[in-house]
Amino acid sequence: MVSAWAPQIPDGDGPLYERLVAALRADVASGALAAGARLPPQRDLAYRLGIGLGTVTRAYVEAERAGLVSAHVGRGSFVNAPADHRAPVRDGPINLAQNIAPTGPAASRLAEALARLRRRPDLLEHLAYAPAAGHEAQRRAGARWLARFGGYDGATWSRLVCCNGAQQGLALAMSVSARAGDTVLCEASTYNGVKALAAHMSLRLKGLALDDEGVRPDALEAAAKATGARVLSLIPTLQNPTGRIMSLARREAIVAIARRLDLTIIEDDIYGAYAPDAPPPLALLAPERTFHVSGVSKTLGPGLRAGFLVAPSQAAFERVLDAVRAVTFAPSGFGGLVATQWIEDGAADQIVAEVRAEATARLSLAREILGAAIEAPRSDCAPHVWLPMSELEAERLSGRALRGGAEVTPPDAPIVEPGLVTGVRVCLGAAPDLQTLRRGLETVAGALSSEVGERSRAVI
Template structure:
């Protein structure tokens, strides 16, 4: 059947919307490489649009590398650029936690076209206020309220950041000095470890169980170190994917209030966990910095992060740090994120991204199920394979030699001797078939490890 797309409504010119649909259908696989597009006159007739609209869309599509035009033969679909590197070089990327980019990529051309027509565009070439423009702060608060269990976010306490990593740096920098101890899980986000090393903070990793951080381990560490700050990821913990129950969160809050502990809460994966308990920012708003953003839900290249601070005096202290480090948040990524949040595109992108994540999780279950830890959300963007440190290093090496790269097993380890394993990320590979090949390589590496252990037993 000839390609007859449905062109969405929108403010962009009709030909740009047609190109956007073409791009989305190529990336998603609806149009396979080598497929011949309909003749321009035929497509114009079926869509009920002018021939000039289709002609201009085909010209723009060729200029963007989406299609190749041949005189007398027609226009043919090219392989998506984001697919081609896997055909040429490098291992399959199962190491980075990146959401599938097709949903955002399909809407980017129209977003850029709208950006170009904004009457206030030139105003964004100068410095923004240190906390970000009010429209972007309001949009950030609305996004947090819509996509997590964080209800009624106060935009006046929200600071726009260059990604959640900067939000984490600003929050911890506001309450820590060089030499201070920051508590966290024994397995934690590698970016936190790197930030602590760069800033001269000492990191203490605490024991975990099936719900994440253990309250008894927190109590013990506070008594032993006198630490006043806990950095924690309670929802879809990185790397294990665990989710703290409401009772566990209440227990952590009680300990924090007892010892006057500041909480720095990373909620970057909150949008992937349906029905998660309220965040610490709701349970203990007087002592919680809440960090999130759009890198894992919309696109990391936007560099749009959000930091909600607990009090007015802290807000001003953080703004002083913003002025020193970056003076203001980046403008244009925040503008696109705000457009998408306000017009509903962000919700559609997230829904499609979650749908894709669900398909990929099912694939991981099929190929790696027996080795996987319990999956706490079917739309989680990564899985955790628990095993000893030695087994994890062997598995990573075997997988890499086979052509797939997993997260280095040492990357999340804060405190050796507790837990270990391998994180496998499911979203960075743009093509499902390439992902399947990568997961099959990991499965083969796992089988080799089991066989080797069996041979070692005499």
């Protein structure tokens, strides 16, 4: 049946056909246009809206390129199901182990972004080696991203280095701040990528005790004095794995200690987009000593490998460039160019808004199913939840969940200092849809019930 679709075309400076595609996307996302609905014939829609037939034809072509609709000769154009935009579902247990953003919002815009790239005057420049810091357009876009989604207003693009993902940004910051054998301070349980970097670079990690706001100042000061460490690696916003957020007062206390003891700070702000109300980053509070690392992997898509590193000084920036030239010579051009296109044309704002909305729905489901077992999330769109428990209980829960068909983050993956901060991280974004996520969370809830039952029997 032909839809009586009569969209409200948004105002704006963009071409009319692009705004018509935006209206189509919005109506698909809201459910006003159901999957399988047949769009009106182009001539009919043009008459209905009082616009040119060529404009409607161009919009339908762009919508097909973006994957929003499928056109069939002699039959018309039909709205694709949301599943058409999903990444392939992997075999095996439900993935609650990886922090991956829902892919639909970015996937539905990818073809459109690639079409726009063809019209960029700097497109062919990206076939050549980029400068060691990356192309200027991408560096400027990176600074806009940090300001828009990380609260890093005034990030200096001239000291920003484009990286092949935030992980490379962390590696570059570590490589110019510490030498083999040095001690690096970090959270007692932290991002496993930091542990991997430390092992690869022969660094010693010293885990610091946490409270509800993250690293405790007294623990930081004591460990720095005891070890002589000069580098502090932190995730102050939606800390991985606990999801805790440092208050402004806590950030200021950490910065005061770092200044007094002359510590270099490496700030991982990869989850900043999921906490729009978080306090300002450490890089704003202590710009003279903070390497700030972020990227688009947790929102726009990890396959873009677009990360950003802002160095605290020109001298540090030059050392980072030396490291880039030694290891990769230059950052990759095209993944970052897609991210740049989205940041420049506003699609990034739309994608992040949709990812946040989906994350909010997924977190609500986790609260419903796991209840008091999860530590209170610090953001309504947090991408993972934390179930505090002993390391032994965590191992048992992980095993039961896996046997039931759901994989959570391995409990030992984040642990740096055993016995201080232990539990199970459950990631909410990788499941392909809410129905699959529900099944996975119910499996974890069942494993929790079994754990409680065993402890009760042990008491008797």
